[in-house]
Amino acid sequence: MRLRLFALFLLTTSIALAQQQTPYSWKSVQIVGGGFVDGVIFHPTAPGVRYARTDMGGAYRWSAATHRWQPILDWIPYKDLNLMGVESIAVDPVDPNRVYLACGTYTNPRTPNGAILRSNDRGRIFQRTDVPFKFGGNENGRGNGERLAVDPHDGRILYLGTRHDGLWRSQDRGATFARVTSFPDVTEAPAPMPTPVAGETPEQRWRRMPIRGSGIVFVRFDPADSKTSSTQNLYVGVSLMNQPNLFASHDSGATWQPISGEPTEYRPTRSALSTDGFLYVTYGTAPGPTRMTNGAVWKLNTRTGEWTDITPDHPAAGKKEFGYAAVSVDAAHPRTLIVSSFGRPGSAGSEDIFRSTDAGATWKPIFGSGGQYGYALAPYVKPTPIHWLFDIEIDPANSNHAVFTTGYGGWETFDLTAADRGQPTHWSALASGIEETVALELDSPPQGAHLLTAIGDYGSFVHWDLDHPAPEGASNPPRLGNTSGIASAALRPEVIVRVGVNAEHKPADNISYSLDSGHTWKPTTAAPTPQSRSGSIAVSADGATWVWTPERQPSYVTGDMGATWKPAQGLPTGTRVIADPVEPRSFYAVSLPTRTLYRSTDGAASFTAQPVDLSPSPTGPAAGGRGDNRGGQDRIYATPGRANDLWLAAFDGLYHALPSSGSHAASVSFAYLAGVDEIHAFGFGKAASGKSYPALYLVGTVKGQPGIFRSTDEAKTWVRINDDQHQWGLVLQIAGDPRIYGRVYVGTHGRGVFYGDPARR
Secondary structure (H helix, E strand, C coil): CHHHHHHHHHHHHHHHHHHCECCEEEEECCCCECCCEEEEEECCCCCCCEEEEECCCCEEEEECCCCEEEECCCCCCHHHHHHHCEEEEEECCCCCCCEEEEECCCCCCCCCCCEEEEECCCCCCCEEEECCCCCCCCCCCCCCECCEEECCCCCCCEEEECCCCCEEEECCCCCCCEECCCCCCCCCCCCCCCCCCCCCCHHHHHHHCCCCCCCEEEEEEEHHHCCCCCCCEEEEEECCCCCCCEEEECCCCCCCEECCCCCCCCEEEEEEECCCCEEEEEEECCCCCCCCCCEEEEEEECCCCCEEECCCCCCECCCECCEEEEEEEECCEEEEEEEEEECCCCCCCCCCEEEECCCCCCCEECCCCCCEEECCCCHHHCCCCCCCCCCEEECCCCCCCEEEEECCEEEEECCHHHHHHCCCCEEEECCCCCECCEEEEEECCCCCCCEEEEECCCEEEEECCCCCCCCCHHHCCCCEEEEEEEEECCCCCCCEEEEEEECCCCHHHCEEEECCCCCCCEECCCCCCCCCCCCEEEECCCCCCEEEECCCCCCEEECCCCCCCEECECCCCCCCEEECCCCCCCEEEEECCCCEEEEECCCCCECEEEEEEEECCCCCCCCCCCCCCCCCCCEEEECCCCCCCEEEEECCEEEEECCCCCCCCCCEEEEECCCEEEEEEEEEECCCCCCCCCEEEEEEEECCEEEEEEECCCCCCCEECCCCCCCCCCEEEEEECCCCCCCEEEEEECCCEEEEEECCC
């Protein structure tokens, strides 16, 4: 009887949970690339099998069937968001179905330890091994590699180089790891800070700051001469200077020695091993992407121990300072290789790939001799110089196919050997399917394009077609290299204002506006101060008044499209302001730590402070009391189409203003909405059929369940609209579409922007 009752309880519970889940289909809003793809890993013998890793946006597998990259880490939940940074990827040279990922974004003390994710079905399902150290997938040296490698003669054996914890080995396909105690201690001693020099600029002092290495940066097996069950010869590169930085083992890792004659005046960055016994290594004075002042390319004859400097273009101290980032050897032609520069000075496009067909004796520049780019797949990158080429690879199955990675995806060519005939090579974006942007704000206006995005590092986008790349982005002048805020006018949505950091470093152009729904943009004729940049922007309902709160500055207001600015009176510095969607002269701001609402009814000229009463008052560190607010909330929101209808989204609670809390009330009362445990993002969308109140959307935790949620009854009940395969680590932005019920946009912290619609039944 007890078993029967327990089974009935499980059935009832599963039905209740099912009723709280609404199936959705999710698709990426197409920007293409938009982040640092810091590694592409080809399988050495299985054509078409390759993977890409990113510094904070997960990993991807190439799909030959769809001709697109497929994400393989979208299932990572918020609690494991650290795993979205991928330090290294390794494939099993014998078994193309096996792949291993070293995951972890940061090595600071507050970040959890990393994990090895291992799969025997090309990344469709993973098993996890937690490791007792941290990875730095988004730290200096993240383009070095690969730190993880599988023994080509024994797939059970993996070697793993770490940043701060030495060399590790697994003998059971990554299920467990143990430190290789025979490997030398390669801990880098901290360098002394430079003594201040009178009169030097911050730039000059920055150039004198010490640069630390990034630990063990590559592990390389030499399969050619193994006569035992495991590979005998291994090479390990360490990001060290002025001391041994390349080590070899000739007894399957039992003992290790520094390689005699190795260059030590720079740090190794990447390596390639040719089938005729040469180890090629690129070097720079920094791991990158911090600035390199010197660098080189050397090759080691692993059979004789002889070193040869084969640098294509030598840096010059004080004149032409740069380094080298990556190297790749043609698997079919061992004397053919390519290398990439890093930080090579000169005009736009001065970074280059150099190609040799005689083992480095002579070189040809790929772009310096006429390489051509096609921008159709990612129009926004056209004005951006090529940079951060920290991985370049020649496809082992196709000598004409090569790729290189950049800070916004990467490029590939299918006519690489044209350079050998003196003809130009042609390059197109390789990143179709890869979306690694960070959305800093989303806006879905009631007319015009359905979505506006403010994107970290890459400007803003007006998405007229969600399934194809926007034609402008950062290239729409005035260009913003980083857009922190974007807003349209509720009653005149053709008026849009955006703020950020101008890509050409013109302070006056850190804010711009459009009067035609984002087709064209203009800079304002003035800025509040020469230092005004980034921050948040609010636009009045009629589009006539803008309130800009620049980064670390007070709020400023303009009524003449930025020709003149005045400080908004009565607001604490740095307080985010929002506009009432109905009353053009009404604006709001909130400080939850001090429980204060700031309200303006005179077009943001002045704000009046009102105490905030949260009822019932939560206990513990609620309502803005958290000092570790990763959710980015503690914000005020105004309900579309309704005047003076306010919501408070605290990191750990949701509150709705009571109707009596008008502008003349002594205090403002907010009612606590039970069931919402944690909020990372909050927004509104079109009301459901038969409802008059807008739908609510929320990213966070409801009744203990993390996810993305929708409510159609003013937060009385919620349904989860994502599933465990669509979690994306950290999501900080959400906005419903005011024209399409159920349509919702979410902005992730490294996996781009998605739009979701109720799944068709």
